[in-house]
Structures are given as C-alpha cells and as structure tokens.
Amino acid sequence: MKKVLKPLVMIFLIMNLSGCGMMMMQQQQQEQNDFSEQQEPTSSDSDLSSDAGSEQNSSESFSDERRIVSLIPSNTEILHAMDMNDEIVGITTVDTYPEALAENPDVEKIDAFEFDIEQLLALEPTHILSHESSRAMHESVLEQFETETGAEVFYVRETETVDGIPETIMDIGKFIGETDKAEETAEDLEKDIDLITENMSGEETYDVFIQISRSPEFYTTGDNTFLNDVVEKVNLENTFGDLEGFTSVSMENVIERNPDYIISVSGVDTDGLNEEVAQFPGIENMTIESEDRQCAVDPDLVTRPGPRITEGMMAISECLTR
Missing domain, CATH: 3.40.50.1980 (Nitrogenase molybdenum iron protein domain)
Structure with missing residues (x-):
C-alpha cells in the first residue's frame, strides 16, 4: 500500500x-499580473489605486x-x-x-x-x-x-x-x-447530528471499505480525514482506519481484510456499483459480493463539510439497515 x-x-x-499543483501556481501569477494591468491609471478615469x-x-x-x-x-x-x-x-x-x-x-x-x-x-x-x-x-x-x-x-x-x-x-x-x-x-x-449519532450508537457496528475511486488501484481514506470521521460518527469502523489520510490500496488488500460493507463515494449509482463490484477480481466468497452489502452514497453529502452532512449520515445508515 x-x-x-x-x-x-x-x-x-x-x-x-x-x-x-504547479500549473495553478503559474495561473495564479498570471492572474495577479492581469489584475495589475487592469488597474493602470488613465487620464480620464480614476483607477482603484488612485487617491x-x-x-x-x-x-x-x-x-x-x-x-x-x-x-x-x-x-x-x-x-x-x-x-x-x-x-x-x-x-x-x-x-x-x-x-x-x-x-x-x-x-x-x-x-x-x-x-x-x-x-x-x-x-x-x-x-x-x-x-x-x-x-x-x-x-x-x-x-x-x-x-x-x-x-x-x-x-x-x-x-x-x-x-x-x-x-x-x-x-x-x-x-x-x-x-x-x-x-x-x-x-x-x-441537534440533528446528536440525534443521528445517538440513534446509531445502539446499532451493530460494521467494518466498511470506503471506495473513493478505482483506477487501477482503489483510493480510500484512512484516519484523520473528514470522511473517516463521518464513518465513525455513524458507529462504523473504517476497514483501513489504521492507515493515515488518503491512500491507495490493492484488491489483495481489500480481500485480505474482507470488509462487511463497501461504501462508494465515487459518484456511481447503486446499479453502477453493483456492476462494478461484480467485476472485482477475487470477489467470490467475499462479504461485499452480496448486493445488499454495497452502498452508493452521493459524494456531495459526505465530503462537503456543511449542513447536508446529516443527509449523508442518514444515507449511510439507511443503506446498512435496508
């Protein structure tokens, strides 16, 4: 890994x-130059740098x-x-x-x-x-x-x-x-966060693999990220919670840990996730082979730190209890 x-x-x-990356730093410098050029004073109109x-x-x-x-x-x-x-x-x-x-x-x-x-x-x-x-x-x-x-x-x-x-x-x-x-x-x-957290605290805890993307290795999250905290907040354990930050893992790593659920935040819908998981090499006999162990969650709900986070938490909860 x-x-x-x-x-x-x-x-x-x-x-x-x-x-x-560097491309954006270059873009930033160009924009600063462009800004300065736009503020050059003229004789007919006071610019932003004038008195x-x-x-x-x-x-x-x-x-x-x-x-x-x-x-x-x-x-x-x-x-x-x-x-x-x-x-x-x-x-x-x-x-x-x-x-x-x-x-x-x-x-x-x-x-x-x-x-x-x-x-x-x-x-x-x-x-x-x-x-x-x-x-x-x-x-x-x-x-x-x-x-x-x-x-x-x-x-x-x-x-x-x-x-x-x-x-x-x-x-x-x-x-x-x-x-x-x-x-x-x-x-x-x-209040909403506390209510959801309280309701989930009495539920059974599952081990979940968070799939961010796959190309060709899986990208997932370890500890000390917002997404990891969302998962822990709904009383779940991150399959790769022993790792740090965002990381890539192989299919062999996933097979070895055999999570109870896969939660995809890649943007794929449920049908797409079902088709994708069915093509995983070595998926046979894994717990997440079953479609009822596959959750496709709208990434906007669980990756944006805003008021809709409660909708994301509920989406995860509903998938686990369906």
Missing part, C-alpha cells in the same frame, strides 16, 4: 477545490448592498442554510446545491481553478468566501483585490470532523455580519 498526498486525490476533493480609489478601501467601496461570492461549494451550502441566497452573486462552476443558485443564470459561475479576475471585478462583491485549501491558489490575487476594491475576503478553516461544522458556520456568520442566523443554523445542525 502506498500513501497518496492529499492534493493528488482531486477526483475526491474537487468539490472542496483543494490541490492544484479616490484608496478611499474605497472599506465595505463602502460599493453600495450598501451585500454581494457575496462563494469560492467553494461547502461555503455556498452553509450560506443557503442561513437563508442568504438573495445576497449571493457568484458561486463556482462545480456547485450543485442548492439548485436555485446552481441553475440561476443571474448568479455568476466562477471557475475557481482558472480564476478570471475580470469576472470577479464585474460582480463588485463586498464579501468573498474562500477556503484554506485554496489559499495558495488565490491569496495573492484576492489580497490585492481586497486592498484595491475594499471587498472583504475570508478563508474558511478546513475541518476534519463533523463536530467542527457548526464552528465553521459561526465563522462565516461572523464574517458576513449574520451571527444570529449562523447561531440558529449551527444549533439546529448540532
């Missing part, structure tokens, strides 16, 4: 926009209207849970929820991997929500954007636990000035 660095499992983490522009270095740089841009899907889902849809003017191209935003043509879709600074400027945001995992990609550009336009930028801290989500909600609420809404959302989520 070989360890795989977190940034290389983008097939799993793309919804969190983490990992980018007049320097006075805009606050939330008053635009209108009193709050205009929020979310650069990671989990942030968008938290804002939605706080009933902030009407103030969101931009989300990422990989946002899928809520559909009211993802399918709204008036809400700009931003490719966070190929940052278009002109697109961001046109939105005139007052608040930009990024994430710690994408700081290397965006920090230089957003720092200059913040200085020159007065927009506020916040990098949400990465959480590796389900119990850390309410704190993330509170952080976002404080940033956008909606602490009451954030507190209500966080408290409701905490």
